[in-house]
Amino acid sequence: MTTGTFFLFLLALVEVTASSKNDAANREKREAVLIRSKRSWVLSTIDLEENKPGPYPFELTQMFNDKKSDNSVKFRLKGDGVTREPLGLFSIDENTGIVSVLKPIDREVNPIFHVDFDVLDRQTGKEMDKTLSFDVAIKDVNDNKPKFTPETFRVPVPENNPEGLLPATLSAHDNDDPKSPNSQFTMRVVSQEPALPKISLKDMPGTTKIKQLTLSGCFDYDKAKTYKLLVEAKDQGTPAMSSTATIFLDIKDTNTHAPEFNSTQYNIEVMEMESNKEILRIGVTDKDTPNTPASRAVFSILKGNEDGNYKIETDPKTNEGVLTLIKGKDFEKTDRIELEIAVENEEKLFQCVNGKALPGSTPKPNSVKVAVKVNDVNDPPEFKKTTEVIYRNENGPPGDVLFVPEVKDEDSNSKNIRYELVQDPAKWVSVDPKTGKITTVQTLDRESPFVKNGTYTVIVQAIDDGKPPATGTCTVVVFLGDVNDNAPYLTSKSLVMCGNKVDRVNVIPADLDGPPFSKPFTFSLGGEDLRKLWKLEPTTGASTSLISLKSLPYGNYSVPLKMQDQQALQSEEILKVVVCECIGGTVCRERGPFSVSLGPAAIGLMCAGLLPLALLLLCFFCNCKDKTFQHIPLNLYDEGNQTLVKYNDEGGGSLFKPETGTSNFGQMKSIKVASAPPAYLGSTTDGFMRTDNGTLRGSAGYTSGSLSYGRSVIGMQRNQSIGRWGRESYRSGASQMSRSYSLARTERKLADQIEKKVSGFPEGLNDYPEYPTYLYEYEGNESKSESLDKLTVSNHSDNLDFIQDLGPKFSTLGRICQQEMERRNVPK
Numbered sequence: 001m002t003t004g005t006f007f008l009f010l011l012a013l014v015e016v017t018a019s020s021k022n023d024a025a026n027r028e029k030r031e032a033v034l035i036r037s038k039r040s041w042v043l044s045t046i047d048l049e050e051n052k053p054g055p056y057p058f059e060l061t062q063m064f065n066d067k068k069s070d071n072s073v074k075f076r077l078k079g080d081g082v083t084r085e086p087l088g089l090f091s092i093d094e095n096t097g098i099v100s101v102l103k104p105i106d107r108e109v110n111p112i113f114h115v116d117f118d119v120l121d122r123q124t125g126k127e128m129d130k131t132l133s134f135d136v137a138i139k140d141v142n143d144n145k146p147k148f149t150p151e152t153f154r155v156p157v158p159e160n161n162p163e164g165l166l167p168a169t170l171s172a173h174d175n176d177d178p179k180s181p182n183s184q185f186t187m188r189v190v191s192q193e194p195a196l197p198k199i200s201l202k203d204m205p206g207t208t209k210i211k212q213l214t215l216s217g218c219f220d221y222d223k224a225k226t227y228k229l230l231v232e233a234k235d236q237g238t239p240a241m242s243s244t245a246t247i248f249l250d251i252k253d254t255n256t257h258a259p260e261f262n263s264t265q266y267n268i269e270v271m272e273m274e275s276n277k278e279i280l281r282i283g284v285t286d287k288d289t290p291n292t293p294a295s296r297a298v299f300s301i302l303k304g305n306e307d308g309n310y311k312i313e314t315d316p317k318t319n320e321g322v323l324t325l326i327k328g329k330d331f332e333k334t335d336r337i338e339l340e341i342a343v344e345n346e347e348k349l350f351q352c353v354n355g356k357a358l359p360g361s362t363p364k365p366n367s368v369k370v371a372v373k374v375n376d377v378n379d380p381p382e383f384k385k386t387t388e389v390i391y392r393n394e395n396g397p398p399g400d401v402l403f404v405p406e407v408k409d410e411d412s413n414s415k416n417i418r419y420e421l422v423q424d425p426a427k428w429v430s431v432d433p434k435t436g437k438i439t440t441v442q443t444l445d446r447e448s449p450f451v452k453n454g455t456y457t458v459i460v461q462a463i464d465d466g467k468p469p470a471t472g473t474c475t476v477v478v479f480l481g482d483v484n485d486n487a488p489y490l491t492s493k494s495l496v497m498c499g500n501k502v503d504r505v506n507v508i509p510a511d512l513d514g515p516p517f518s519k520p521f522t523f524s525l526g527g528e529d530l531r532k533l534w535k536l537e538p539t540t541g542a543s544t545s546l547i548s549l550k551s552l553p554y555g556n557y558s559v560p561l562k563m564q565d566q567q568a569l570q571s572e573e574i575l576k577v578v579v580c581e582c583i584g585g586t587v588c589r590e591r592g593p594f595s596v597s598l599g600p601a602a603i604g605l606m607c608a609g610l611l612p613l614a615l616l617l618l619c620f621f622c623n624c625k626d627k628t629f630q631h632i633p634l635n636l637y638d639e640g641n642q643t644l645v646k647y648n649d650e651g652g653g654s655l656f657k658p659e660t661g662t663s664n665f666g667q668m669k670s671i672k673v674a675s676a677p678p679a680y681l682g683s684t685t686d687g688f689m690r691t692d693n694g695t696l697r698g699s700a701g702y703t704s705g706s707l708s709y710g711r712s713v714i715g716m717q718r719n720q721s722i723g724r725w726g727r728e729s730y731r732s733g734a735s736q737m738s739r740s741y742s743l744a745r746t747e748r749k750l751a752d753q754i755e756k757k758v759s760g761f762p763e764g765l766n767d768y769p770e771y772p773t774y775l776y777e778y779e780g781n782e783s784k785s786e787s788l789d790k791l792t793v794s795n796h797s798d799n800l801d802f803i804q805d806l807g808p809k810f811s812t813l814g815r816i817c818q819q820e821m822e823r824r825n826v827p828k
Contacts, residue, residue, distance in 0.1 A: 041065055041117070041132045046099075049139045050107035060090070063097035065119040067128040071095070074122045079115035079133075086110060090136075092117075107138040108175050140177035142237025146185040148172045148245035155247065159221040160254040160350035162357055166199070166213040170245060172233040173209065182237035187211050190230040190244065197355065199229060199249075213247070218352035221253040222287075255294035255347040257287035258366055266370040272377040273328040280370065282312075282321035284343050290319075293347035297321065302367060304339035312341060323370065335374045342367040378466030381409040381417050383474040393481040394446035402429060403476050405436040407462050416465040422473060423459035426450040431460055438476060446480040447512040454514075455479050484517035487571035488563040495546075495575065498582035499554060504547040505577060507536075509563055516566050526560025526572060534559060552579050 046061050063075055074094040081089030090113070092099050117132040148170060155168040176182030186208075192199055197217030204210040213229070227249040234242035262283040270279055288294035299312045299321035312323045321341065329337065344365040351358040384406040392400065407417060419436035421429070428442045438458060450456060458476040463469050488509045495505040511518035523536045523544045533552070536544050546559060557577045564570045580588035 041129070046134070046136050047139065048101065048105065048136055050141055051104045051143055052101075054104075056104070057091065057100040057102045060099045060101050063092070063099065063117050063132075065097075065129055067119055072122055073119050073128055076118040076120055077115060078118070080113040081110075081136075082115060089113070090115060105138055107140050107177070108144065110138065112137050140180050140182055142176055142180075142182035142235065142239065142241060144175040144182070145241030145243050146172040146174045146233035146235055147243055148231070148233060150245075151243075152246045153248070154250055156250045156252055157219065158252050158254050159219045159256060160357075161215060161219065162359055163215055163217065165202070166215050166249070168213045168247060168249065169204065169210060170201070170213075170231055170247070171210045172243070172245075174235050176235070176237065180237070182235060185209075185233050185235040185242075187231055187233045190232045191228075192230075193228045194224050199227065201231065213249075217355045218350075218357040219251050220352070221251050221256065225251050227251070253289040253292065253294055254350055255288055255345045256350050256352070257294075258349055258363065259284040259286040259295070259297050259343050259345060260366055261343065261368040264368065266368065267373070268370065269373040269375055270325055270328060271375050273379065274325055274377075275327050277325050278322055279325050279372070280323040281315075281318075282323065282341065282343075282368065282370075284319065284321070286319075286345070288345070294345060295319070296346045297343050298346055300342050302340040302342050304337050304370075304372075309337075310339065329374045335376075337372040337374070339370040339372060340367055341370055378464065378468065378470045379410050380470035381407045381462040381464050381472040383407055383462065383472055385474065387475045387477065389477050389479065391479045391481065392444060393483060394444050395483055395485055396440065396444055398440050398442055400440045401437060402440060402458075402478060403438045405460065405462070405474055407436065407472065409462075409464050409470075417462050420461050420463065421458065422461050423457065426456070428456070429458055436460060436462065444478070444480055446482050446514075447486060451480060454482075482514045482517060484513055484565065484567045484569050486512040486517075487569050488518075488521050488565050489571060490561070490573045490575065493573065493576055495577050496582070496586040496588060497548065497577055497579045498586060499552065499579045500581045504545045506543060507546050507561070507575065508543045511565050513565070517569070518565055520566060522564040524562045526562055530559060536561075546575065546577065548579075554580050 041064070048060060052058075065073070065075075067073055075092050075097040076094065077090060077092035077099065081087070082091070088102055089105060090099060091102060113136040115134055115136060117134070119128045120126065121128055149172070155166070157166055157168070161167075170187065172185065172187065174183040174185055187201055189199065189201060197215055197219065200214050200216070201211040202214045204212055211231075229247040229249070230244055231247060232242055232244045234240055262285060266280060266282065268280050270277075282299070284297050286295040286297065296316075297314050297319050299314060301310060301312055304310075307327075309325065309327045309329060310323060311326055312321050314320070315322055321343065323339075323341070342365040349363055351363065388403055388405075390402050392402070405419070409417060417436075418433050419431050420433070421431050426442070426448055428440055428444055429438050430441050431438050438460060444456065445451070446454065448456075456478045458478065459473060460476065461471050461473045463471050488511045491508045491510050495507075497503075497505045507523070509519075509521055511521075519542045520540055521542070521544075523539050525531055525534060525536060533549055535547050535549060537547055538544055546561075555578075557579060559575045559577055561573050561575050562570060563573065578588065583589045
């Protein structure tokens, strides 16, 4: 083998050893370069120690290449520490190929470097051979000591911690090469204060760099509340390096002292049969920390409370035991009781004997004796039973003996016991004060509000003659049997039927009696005529429906109903039904005081009420044959009983000359009654109205110059020389007219007479001035009744056959009114 081949083989071996941690890609590249360059490059062994002392720079190695001939080539270095971070660590002499290290290198920062070597033509700078790549590994030295994390810490430890592991661990780390002794270390406890109990270190499973503290013995909170430990970690490098950590163990107090009673014996007295009363407070002493589970006391009664007459609890503020008497003892049975009371803590007691814990031991708690003396008191009378149940039927006669008690009293003579009623809400019974016999004084009614669930309760008490008197009570429960003494009744007697929606209402009855004296009920209508308008469906059951058989006019209806219970006990009720138009649910539409809906029957009744007035008016307006009016006094201004309403004087009239007339109004010989003129065009000041042809007619409603009834007019002739009618001449003329006036006009209508008279007025009358209507004295408020035209009738489909049965007088009046309206036919 040649010398060049040997060096290439050596170079390849060093490279494989140094690059064991590089990735596969770099290794393939490096091997390719070495293979291609194994006959060209020669590289000395590189061995670099971290943090090597100077001086710097120092020669690391020298590169050789067989392409080198005199000064025709030069060397170039690139890669980690040269052209890549970290920079400035390596350099190469381009002429000699000597590689130098420029400054110390820390392995813990840069454990390995990858560098490249090139050989270039000095003249042209062209690469003469393939690049040689090589890894430079930094050799570790022991320059790091183990470090604890953290270096100082505190750990709480309970006082009753058993021997063995403590809740405290330590861990340390060394940054040196983990495969060298420089990073291997051990830990030990250097010091401990106080020295006992002994604390040591134990390896955690699976590692030597984490330790846990262990305890031998037991802590005593009263002796030491804090322990201080100094632990050292030391590596195995040369020279060895070490560090320390400080640990503080804070001991937490636990129950290591049993509570002790403040007294060794307690003596108390109670009254016989006394109950629910605190009788004793028991104090204890505990050396553990107050208000912790280690010191809070828990009391119990070990003996003497077999009957459960007593209980004991802990006062959370004072930590005392509070003994309470729940139910007193009977002096006649026992007069002395001895209780044994024990005390312990909420937390289990921990015992340590001679520095060694006693795990699992349960020491007996401390106890004390309490002697209870029972003092005799007056015992109350005792009923044989505190509750007596009696059965009776309701409605029984007074004087029934319900109950005679049996009472005993150990302290008193039973003959000296008196009895009183404590509860008798309906006052139905009495009690004999000597015997306690309870007797009814009134009839017992099962349906009374004082009876609950069919029972009536009476409470009686027995009072002895002791000092003070004692009382015993007994509750007497009377179960009342039901009898059929209540008929069915309607739960609601007023119902609304929405005529615009439905034709029925639901009828719901009730019965105060219970089964079998109540439902199902039987229903029927009270009258035969009602069956033409109504029916009930169903006729048997818990309830029924009242159904209208035809469309009824809106209004109020009274429907008699008959109801029977299951035992045929019957009742009759009047059901008020309002038939109306509903606007929502069963709410009737609201109407004004005169805005009502009238059916034909109501209209017929209204017409019947107007008959007398219509007959009176017809006496004046109709053309009666051979009839004369009775004298009507026209004393218009006297304040007595007047027929006509007094009006103010009208204004002065215009002067005109009729063709025929009298000298004055007082000489007027006749007056005729005529129907109202067909039209009214204007009003004069003398009470006449001007017609369309210029003639004057009496104006309806005027009394000064005309006598009016409704729209009929009594017209009067006027003198051409009189421009105004004086008040006095009016009186005298009216008086003379009333004496000489005759109504015996049998063949001719009054309207024709008026027309004949006024047709003779001269044509010049049309030239006379016209005057506006004169406003007369206020006659009174107009009627508040609305016009009959506004009355609404919603039941247009009602049967109107009943009009035919109103009688001959109503038919005659109808024909008279119809003829008069056809004759008058005056437009509004």
